[in-house]
Structures are given as structure tokens and as C-alpha cells.
Amino acid sequence: MTEQEITARIQRVFEETFDVSAPAPQTDLIEAALLDSLGLVTFLLEIELRFGTEMLLESLEIDDFRTIENIAQLFARATSANRRP
Numbered sequence: 001m002t003e004q005e006i007t008a009r010i011q012r013v014f015e016e017t018f019d020v021s022a023p024a025p026q027t028d029l030i031e032a033a034l035l036d037s038l039g040l041v042t043f044l045l046e047i048e049l050r051f052g053t054e055m056l057l058e059s060l061e062i063d064d065f066r067t068i069e070n071i072a073q074l075f076a077r078a079t080s081a082n083r084r085p
Contacts, residue, residue: 001079003073003076006075010047010071018039025069025072029066030062030065047075051079
């Protein structure tokens with residue numbers, strides 16, 4: 001799966017989770033008040049469920065979740081790491 005496909009999937013998860021249109025991939029979700037701490041946890045859980053990938057919380061930084069683009073990069077790395085032997 002390409003990073004563009006991952007980005008599109010994450011935008012769909014955002015829309016379905018929060019019942020609002022997803023912002024542009026580069027929009028800062030926290031500054032735009034689209035994600036708060038509870039929303040972030042909910043969003044992360046939904047993405048993990050849909051991608052079948054678990055993220056280690058201690059390895060995450062808040063900046064990883066500022067934009068859908070950053071989230072897509074994070075999950076692209078995680079899914080590619082999970083495929084390695």
C-alpha cells in the first residue's frame with residue numbers, strides 16, 4: 001500500500017470516527033481543534049483496528065499526530081516494519 005493510499009484510508013477513518021469531513025492531509029489537527037486528548041486516543045485505536053497494527057505508546061510523539069500526513073507516514077513505517085521477517 002502506498003503512502004497516498006494510507007493517507008486516504010486515514011482520512012476515511014477520521015471522517016467515520018468523528019462524523020466530519022477530513023481536513024487536508026497537511027492541516028494541523030491539534031491547532032485546528034479537530035483533535036483533543038480523548039479524540040487522539042479514539043482516533044489511534046480506530047486506525048490500529050483498521051490497519052491491524054499496534055503502536056507502542058511510549059514510541060509515539062504528539063507531533064506524529066499533528067497532521068493526517070504525519071499519521072500516514074507513521075503507519076506506513078509501522079506496517080512495513082511488521083512485514084519484515
